[in-house]
Amino acid sequence: MLGPHSAVVDPETPIASASTAGTRDVGGAYFVLAGTLLGILFVKAEVLTWYRIQEMFRFQSFHMYGVIAGALATAMAGLQLIRRFQLRSWNGQTIVVPAKLHTPLGIRYWAGGAIFGLGWGLLGACPGPMFALLGAGVTAITVAILGAMAGTWVYALLQPRLPH
Amino acid sequence: MxxxxxxxxxxxxxxxxxxxxxxxxxxxxxxxxxxxxxxxxxxxxxxxxxxxxxxxxxxxxxxxxxxxxxxxxxxxxxxxxxxLPDGYATAIAAATQNDLHALGLGDLSGLVPAELFGWPALTTTRGWVTLALGGFLVGFGSRWAGGCTSGHAISGLAALQLPSLIAVIGFFAGGLLMTHFLLPLVF
Known part of the structure; x- marks a missing residue:
């Protein structure tokens, strides 16, 4: 755990997982397959369409709220089962549900979240749907992906000076 | 099929x-x-x-x-x-269709409006703003906030993380501001 005086502001640096050296990781093909399922779900749930995001932010349909609530329900149930039965991952690792780093005022979550929201309202796609749209043949989304990489890069540049 | x-x-x-x-x-x-x-x-x-x-x-x-x-x-x-069916169009609410027509979008077929997401859109200001600026804000915001919709709104909220709740409130505040106040200025 990081102490309150730690200078580290990036909760993602131990991006990692619970996996430790010496254990075999599951084959990469499983992650490709899981991603493929998710890409199909993004299309079939219509969450990658710009239209549904506009509809959501205009409160004109329950669809997106239902998708998010439905996803939360099964995600929470899955986490409860993992905790309750102390399930281990495929390669026998204890599963640690990663926690988000609390910051005193949560500035990064308020401000970063609002900036993300401005982009979400405009582009109508968050990072997952961006990749799905690329596969769906909306090739101009490449401009948005490069834009998102540019945004990530500028964050990296400004990180030492931004409040968190 | x-x-x-x-x-x-x-x-x-x-x-x-x-x-x-x-x-x-x-x-x-x-x-x-x-x-x-x-x-x-x-x-x-x-x-x-x-x-x-x-x-x-x-x-x-x-x-x-x-x-x-x-x-x-x-x-x-x-x-x-x-x-997806041939000639697919997202079945959005009639009210949304009206709002989008009022914003100046004619063709609401496909997964995304061609007027914003087709390559020719890059000859227009609103096309650039939507793709490049929209992408930039998503990239910058998700890194500052330490996650996006999947990391905060689904994984984080499911694990009852307070930071994720704050981030999701931020996502909606930004999205509402964009949709209701800024989008009409850009389009």
């Missing part, structure tokens, strides 16, 4: 299936469900420029996530090609 199988799925089918990604990735190898970190891995792989934020072993830490993103691209391809 049967046209019924090609219809989009209602929220109560698709939503719960999306949520299963969280336990699935944990069971596969203790991986947290999140997608925007890929943008960081992609920068670390191509333009690290000596920045400390990009100085880590992206292949080792992000390899699985990049493969996951590759899968999402493949899934988008498969579903758009074989799992």
């Amino acid at each position: 049967n046209e019924i199988l090609r219809q989009p799925w209602p929220w109560y089918v698709a939503g719960p299936l999306i949520g299963l990604m969280v336990p699935l990735l944990l069971m596969l190898g203790g991986k947290p469900f999140g997608i925007s970190s890929n943008l960081r891995h992609m920068c670390a792989a191509t333009v690290p420029c000596g920045l400390p934020f990009f100085t880590y072993d992206w292949k080792r830490q992000g390899g699985w996530n990049l493969l996951f993103a590759l899968g999402i691209v493949l899934g988008g391809f498969v579903a758009a090609r074989w799992m």
Whole structure:
């Protein structure tokens, strides 16, 4: 755990997982397959369409709220089962549900979240749907992906000076 | 293929299936469900420029996530090609259609409006703003907030993380501001 005086502001640096050296990781093909399922779900749930995001932010349909609530329900149930039965991952690792780093005022979550929201309202796609749209043949989304990489890069540049 | 199988799925089918990604990735190898970190891995792989934020072993830490993103691209391809009806249009509310027409969009067919997401849109200001600025804000905001919709709104909220609740409130505040006040200025 990081102490309150730690200078580290990036909760993602131990991006990692619970996996430790010496254990075999599951084959990469499983992650490709899981991603493929998710890409199909993004299309079939219509969450990658710009239209549904506009509809959501205009409160004109329950669809997106239902998708998010439905996803939360099964995600929470899955986490409860993992905790309750102390399930281990495929390669026998204890599963640690990663926690988000609390910051005193949560500035990064308020401000970063609002900036993300401005982009979400405009582009109508968050990072997952961006990749799905690329596969769906909306090739101009490449401009948005490069834009998102540019945004990530500028964050990296400004990180030492931004409040968190 | 049967046209019924090609219809989009209602929220109560698709939503719960999306949520299963969280336990699935944990069971596969203790991986947290999140997608925007890929943008960081992609920068670390191509333009690290000596920045400390990009100085880590992206292949080792992000390899699985990049493969996951590759899968999402493949899934988008498969579903758009074989799992949607011919002449597909998103069945959005009539009120939304009216609002979008009022914003100056004529053609509301397909997954995204061609007037914003086609290559010719890049000859227009609103096309550039939508794609380039929209992408930039999503990339910058998700890194500052430490996650995007998948990492905060689904994984984080499911794990009852207060930071994620704050981030999701921020997502909606920004999205509402954009939709109701800024979009009419851009379009």
